[in-house]
Amino acid sequence: MTAAPRPLRVLYFAWMRERVGTGEEAVQPPAEVDTVAALVAWLRTRSPRHEAAFAMAASVRCAVNQDFADPDTTVAPGDEVAFFPPVTGG
Amino acid sequence: MTAAPRPLRVLYFAWMRERVGTGEEAVQPPAEVDTVAALVAWLRTRSPRHEAAFAMAASVRCAVNQDFADPDTTVAPGDEVAFFPPVTGG
Amino acid sequence: MATVRVQQGAFDIGAEIAALGAGRADIGGIGCFVGTVRDQAHGRAITAMTLEHYPGMTEQAMARIAAAAEARWALLGCTLLHRVGELRPGEGIVLVLAAAAHRQAALDATGFLIDWLKTRAPFWKKERFADGQEGWVDAREADDTAAARWGALG
Amino acid sequence: MATVRVQQGAFDIGAEIAALGAGRADIGGIGCFVGTVRDQAHGRAITAMTLEHYPGMTEQAMARIAAAAEARWALLGCTLLHRVGELRPGEGIVLVLAAAAHRQAALDATGFLIDWLKTRAPFWKKERFADGQEGWVDAREADDTAAARWGALG
Numbered sequence: 001m002t003a004a005p006r007p008l009r010v011l012y013f014a015w016m017r018e019r020v021g022t023g024e025e026a027v028q029p030p031a032e033v034d035t036v037a038a039l040v041a042w043l044r045t046r047s048p049r050h051e052a053a054f055a056m057a058a059s060v061r062c063a064v065n066q067d068f069a070d071p072d073t074t075v076a077p078g079d080e081v082a083f084f085p086p087v088t089g090g
Numbered sequence: 091m092t093a094a095p096r097p098l099r100v101l102y103f104a105w106m107r108e109r110v111g112t113g114e115e116a117v118q119p120p121a122e123v124d125t126v127a128a129l130v131a132w133l134r135t136r137s138p139r140h141e142a143a144f145a146m147a148a149s150v151r152c153a154v155n156q157d158f159a160d161p162d163t164t165v166a167p168g169d170e171v172a173f174f175p176p177v178t179g180g
Numbered sequence: 181m182a183t184v185r186v187q188q189g190a191f192d193i194g195a196e197i198a199a200l201g202a203g204r205a206d207i208g209g210i211g212c213f214v215g216t217v218r219d220q221a222h223g224r225a226i227t228a229m230t231l232e233h234y235p236g237m238t239e240q241a242m243a244r245i246a247a248a249a250e251a252r253w254a255l256l257g258c259t260l261l262h263r264v265g266e267l268r269p270g271e272g273i274v275l276v277l278a279a280a281a282h283r284q285a286a287l288d289a290t291g292f293l294i295d296w297l298k299t300r301a302p303f304w305k306k307e308r309f310a311d312g313q314e315g316w317v318d319a320r321e322a323d324d325t326a327a328a329r330w331g332a333l334g
Numbered sequence: 335m336a337t338v339r340v341q342q343g344a345f346d347i348g349a350e351i352a353a354l355g356a357g358r359a360d361i362g363g364i365g366c367f368v369g370t371v372r373d374q375a376h377g378r379a380i381t382a383m384t385l386e387h388y389p390g391m392t393e394q395a396m397a398r399i400a401a402a403a404e405a406r407w408a409l410l411g412c413t414l415l416h417r418v419g420e421l422r423p424g425e426g427i428v429l430v431l432a433a434a435a436h437r438q439a440a441l442d443a444t445g446f447l448i449d450w451l452k453t454r455a456p457f458w459k460k461e462r463f464a465d466g467q468e469g470w471v472d473a474r475e476a477d478d479t480a481a482a483r484w485g486a487l488g
Contacts, residue, residue: 011234013232013233013234013302013304014232014304014306014316015316063234063237063302066234066236066237066240066241067237068300082234082237082302084234084302084304085304085316085319086318086319087298087299087300087301087302087303087304087319088298088303088304088305088316088317088318088319088320089231089233089262089273089274089297089298089301089302089303089304089305090215090262090273090274090294090297090298090301090303090323101388103386103387103388103456103458104386104458104460104470105470153388153391153456156388156390156391156394156395157391158454172388172391172456174388174456174458175458175470175473176472176473177452177453177454177455177456177457177458177473178452178457178458178459178470178471178472178473178474179385179387179416179427179428179451179452179455179456179457179458179459180369180416180427180428180448180451180452180455180457180477192348193347193348193351194346194347194348194349195348197347197348197368201370201424204424205370205371205372205373205423205424206372206373206374207370207372207424208369208370208372209367209368209369209370210366210367210368210370211365211366211367211444212364212365212366212367212368213363213364213365213366213437213440213441214351214363214364214366215362215363215437216355216359216361216362216363216364217359218359218360218361218362218435219359219360220360269359270355270358270359270361281372283367283369283448284480286367287367287441287444287445287448290365290441291441294437294441326438
């Protein structure tokens with residue numbers, strides 16, 4: 001039995017957006033992908049651009065449902081997950 | 091031989107002005123009066139109002155020629171000497 | 181009580197201060213910080229700065245930052261405005277206001293608000309240089325250090 | 335470089351900030367503090383505040399305070415305005431601005447300028463209470479403590 005796919009909305013900002021080549025995508029990773037870390041590992045397999053964008057993982061920050069998140073943060077179907085560089089506003 | 095008088099311009103601000111009853115006076119203390127402390131002692135003898143105004147000497151501040159001064163600061167003929175409470179601007 | 185806004189256009193600092201104090205006389209001091217676009221970075225001339233943000237999260241993050249300041253100091257109001265889009269050297273990027281009965285609270289809250297805004301709100305700056313090249317501004321370690329003064333990034 | 339002014343009328347904060355930054359793009363941040371008349375003191379309602387000063391000495395003292403800030407921080411400009419005469423609750427009394435390439439210098443200088451202005455410039459405040467009584471404001475020990483943070487009153 002295969003786990004049901006998990007629809008997620010993934011957003012990219014600043015140089016993550018430029019490297020991935022899109023600001024937003026709808027993805028359906030398998031159910032095992034239930035943390036930010038697992039989602040990153042899965043997203044890296046989607047294309048060479050994803051792989052390149054996430055290669056500097058230490059410099060990539062994440063928010064789940066518009067809240068800053070870390071690699072252990074859980075990801076559930078329907079979540080909005082955003083990846084971006086450290087913020088530089090102000 | 092009597093020492094020549096020393097013409098001084100004395101200013102009062104805030105409650106010193108109100109207590110002395112004037113904002114400015116020209117005075118001619120004797121030449122021995124050559125410090126702020128000596129001037130205060132001499133001014134106190136001028137009238138009961140002066141005496142009352144300087145009674146709280148610890149709360150009175152002084153400037154000589156528009157520079158903050160202390161009891162030891164010298165006073166010379168022609169100087170402008172001001173007495174006032176601690177400042178409360180800002 | 182806080183005013184939080186992301187906007188493209190310039191802000192009117194005098195009007196924002198007037199709005200903060202409108203109809204009240206319990207304020208003793210207002211602290212203010214305005215961040216402006218500089219015409220150079222690392223010795224290279226800058227012709228423009230583009231601010232990108234994360235719509236939705238930005239407003240939430242700014243409201244949380246304002247709430248954190250209000251929980252920490254007895255503020256009588258605070259304002260956080262941040263511009264997005266393309267800005268020119270000399271233009272204002274960010275405006276922070278904090279009003280309190282006494283000046284130290286107003287000034288401390290102002291420093292806190294700008295430190296946290298720089299490290300906890302999702303904005304990104306891209307510089308365009310005089311030679312036509314562009315580059316994303318790197319996060320400064322000094323900003324994290326400044327923000328950490330106020331306690332753990334909890 | 336500093337702008338120092340004693341005036342009766344209200345100040346226009348937006349115009350002062352604009353004047354400070356006019357024609358230059360090397361400023362990264364402007365710190366600002368506005369002191370305003372509160373409507374009460376020690377639980378008593380205040381209807382007016384009268385500011386007296388020592389003409390001549392005031393301007394010199396303010397210029398010296400600005401020079402001390404400029405010697406201590408790499409300021410790109412600073413402004414000190416202080417009002418005199420009769421003011422109403424809610425009105426601005428004092429305006430301090432400090433511009434620098436980086437925010438910490440601008441904010442630190444702003445705090446310094448207001449602390450020193452409160453303890454080293456010859457202004458005196460008299461409050462008029464709702465019951466018609468008047469009284470000179472006592473100097474606050476807290477202000478001396480705040481000013482002393484910046485070093486000896488040399």
